[in-house]
Amino acid sequence: MLAVSSEPFDSPDFIYEIKWDGYRCLAYIDGKTILQSRNLQDLTRSFPDLSYFHHSVKGQPLVLDGEIIVLDDTGRPSFNFLKARGNLIDEWKVRRAAARAPALLVVFDVLYYRGQDVMARPLEVRKGWLQEAVRPTDNLIISGFISTYGTRFFESCLEQGLEGVMAKEKGSPYLPGRRSSYWRKFRRTREGQFLILGYQPGTGRRELGALLLGEYLDGRLVYRGKVGTGFDREEERHLLAELEKLPSLLPHQVEGLAGIRGVRWVEPRLVCKVEYLEETPEGRLRHPSYRGLC
CATH class of the missing domain: 3.30.470.30 (DNA ligase/mRNA capping enzyme)
Incomplete structure (x- = not known):
């Protein structure tokens, strides 16, 4: 239950x-x-x-x-x-x-x-x-x-x-x-603003699977995890339309991306608000939920 x-x-x-x-x-x-x-x-x-x-x-x-x-x-x-x-x-x-x-x-x-x-x-x-x-x-x-x-x-x-x-x-x-x-x-939840580094396509009825998130730390662009909840069908289409306008970004420009595949990377121009429970020792967001573009 x-x-x-x-x-x-x-x-x-x-x-x-x-x-x-x-x-x-x-x-x-x-x-x-x-x-x-x-x-x-x-x-x-x-x-x-x-x-x-x-x-x-x-x-x-x-x-x-x-x-x-x-x-x-x-x-x-x-x-x-x-x-x-x-x-x-x-x-x-x-x-x-x-x-x-x-x-x-x-x-x-x-x-x-x-x-x-x-x-x-x-x-x-x-x-x-x-x-x-x-x-x-x-x-x-x-x-x-x-x-x-x-x-x-x-x-x-x-x-x-x-x-x-x-x-x-x-x-x-x-x-x-x-x-x-x-x-x-x-x-108990926390909230932060994170750059969108790319996205994974959805399956079935979903057009958008997850957004990949990042943040600049001491001048380095660092991967902070991905968020796949919090957006409805209309927001999925809006996000995809905005992301498809952006040029691609090579994954080696971001720290911590080992083993992640099936992503369309984009130049990190869009910032979104994300609610999450806490950070893991690796710096990933735990139980994140998308709350909108900033």
Whole structure:
């Protein structure tokens, strides 16, 4: 189940919990533990430290929904630490990383309980079953929540350096694979202005796939990533019309473009406004969204 973006609000009909900055994960528990990502990839081998929940969780067989996180030295979720673990393949390196940067599964919903599909039951009922099923351990915890006061909770989360808040309607069902206003997300975002270095064509009904972004740093033109959301059909056509007027730019004039193909490069004359979550250690924008030409 997915959420829609929203401005913070207060309502007695909603609960509010931390939006955890990690890998979304379903845990299938029935005498063994299997972890599956949102795009149906098996995460169990990547996170062997999270593969023993069947020894402590009650109500099997059951399916839990949650987020895999790795904490930094300040006790906050670090997506970069998590990604470094998730990218490992070699079994010895995976186990060494698990000892050095242990993962946690933060669970916030139960979809099957005692072998029964409970997704149609109200969220507040499922939360009760979640408390019955899960005994918190060093690497398995239940996401806490409050009721009614979403605005102040969001402000408190930002003060703690967290990503944001999830608001969920108390009486709502679980709708697998669907984005619904039953779940709403408030996120901390940043905004910046970036040069458009080129674009990738779209596929299917989309004419524009993504814009490639750059920025001058100490006189050097540096690649900052690409943005593929935030423009509708009309804006796609407007951008393409403007970009096609520009002369081509050779990729070697931009730092950090290794391995990027299928791009029409342009002279960096157009500047666009982009909203994003944060920067990666490589200087790329994370979760960017286009907000218009400047």
